[in-house]
Amino acid sequence: MIEALLPPGVTSSEVFDDEAPAPLFPAEAALMEGRLARRRRQFATARACARRCLAALGHSPAPLLPGPGGAPAWPTGVVGSITHCDGYRAAVADLSDRTSALGIDAEPAGPLPEGVLGLVTSPAERDHLRELAAAHPGVFWDRLLFCAKEAVYKAWYPATGVWLGFRDATVALSPDGTFTCTLDVPAAVSEPVDPLYRGRWSAGPELVLTVVVRRD
Ligand SMILES: CC(C)(COP(=O)(O)OP(=O)(O)OC[C@H]1O[C@@H](n2cnc3c(N)ncnc32)[C@H](O)[C@@H]1OP(=O)(O)O)[C@@H](O)C(=O)NCCC(=O)NCCS
Structure with a gap:
């Protein structure tokens, strides 16, 4: 769905349920300790999407931790965005020398x-x-x-x-x-x-x- 909305070069990954089990880096897993199972699954699946975007851009897997204001901290040289809602998780990313800002959002119809x-x-x-x-x-x-x-x-x-x-x-x-x-x-x-x-x-x-x- 999301790919059709994006210009060439912006990578995307989307899924319609939670993959089992999407692996997390230790710092990401620590953030999710004590959180509701639903939030852990949502967070992990969205990160799996984000790492597929990074791979498509030639970047190694990296932790995506929330920075100030909750915005995910993408590796240097990459901009991206994450969304999740019931039945949908997605990430998009591109190189920052080609795209200066990305934002995506999904909401239930x-x-x-x-x-x-x-x-x-x-x-x-x-x-x-x-x-x-x-x-x-x-x-x-x-x-x-x-x-x-x-x-x-x-x-x-x-x-x-x-x-x-x-x-x-x-x-x-x-x-x-x-x-x-x-x-x-x-x-x-x-x-x-x-x-x-x-x-x-x-x-x-x-x-x-x-x-x-x-x-x-
Ligand atoms: C931050 C916000 C936009 C997230 O949207 P949402 O529909 O609640 O949730 P989504 O699942 O679509 O997006 C959540 C993801 O957004 C990203 N995000 C959170 N804060 C962010 C920020 N400040 N900047 C960029 N991305 C952010 C994160 O990746 C988060 O997922 P994660 O916690 O698993 O990493 C929303 O909660 C919010 O605070 N809105 C108020 C501000 C606003 O929208 N103003 C409109 C003025 S134009």
């Missing part, structure tokens, strides 16, 4: 839980969602918009180390499978940063998926 939409969208975005739903029923546009913001955040955070709220981002979804996300860049970011992220999405019967790739 279905409407956002009650009360969430108002927290993660502006009134203008809610108008946009109503127009999309009227013209193209059958897509969970609200879930897709949320998913797009999460993918943008995963591309944004490793590059800046700065928290971004849902209201700092304005997403415009296109029925052609693309989206844009324009950020209100927080004052805490000192370097000039392009506020426009472009992404792609897909929506299936079980999952919605979003991908952000920045090459600059």
Whole structure:
């Protein structure tokens, strides 16, 4: 599913259940001690996906430990992103001299839980969602918009180390499978940063998926 959303060169690996048993490096296993079995399986399977991406880029297997803010620390020279939700685990990666930022997110197909939409969208975005739903029923546009913001955040955070709220981002979804996300860049970011992220999405019967790739 995810490969179809990616440009040439970005490697990906996805699975639809937990592989048994996906091996971890000692430092990764130590992190998972005492965690729920579901979280351990999710973490391990996603790392197996990530190591397949690394192998495709010619990198040896390496531990992928969470860095500041929870972002996984990829080996030097690699950027990547991880997602997991019920029935899906995936990783993508590329060389950092070709791709500067990557973000992916998967969410279960279905409407956002009650009360969430108002927290993660502006009134203008809610108008946009109503127009999309009227013209193209059958897509969970609200879930897709949320998913797009999460993918943008995963591309944004490793590059800046700065928290971004849902209201700092304005997403415009296109029925052609693309989206844009324009950020209100927080004052805490000192370097000039392009506020426009472009992404792609897909929506299936079980999952919605979003991908952000920045090459600059
Ligand atoms: C971090 C966050 C985006 C993760 O998304 P999620 O849908 O809850 O969970 P997913 O399974 O899709 O992704 C989890 C993976 O994201 C990665 N991740 C976590 N924090 C991250 C960060 N700050 N930056 C980049 N990647 C991060 C990790 O690899 C994690 O998996 P792991 O713990 O097994 O390594 C979400 O929990 C969050 O904090 N969102 C609030 C911020 C936000 O999205 N703002 C939107 C503004 S545009």
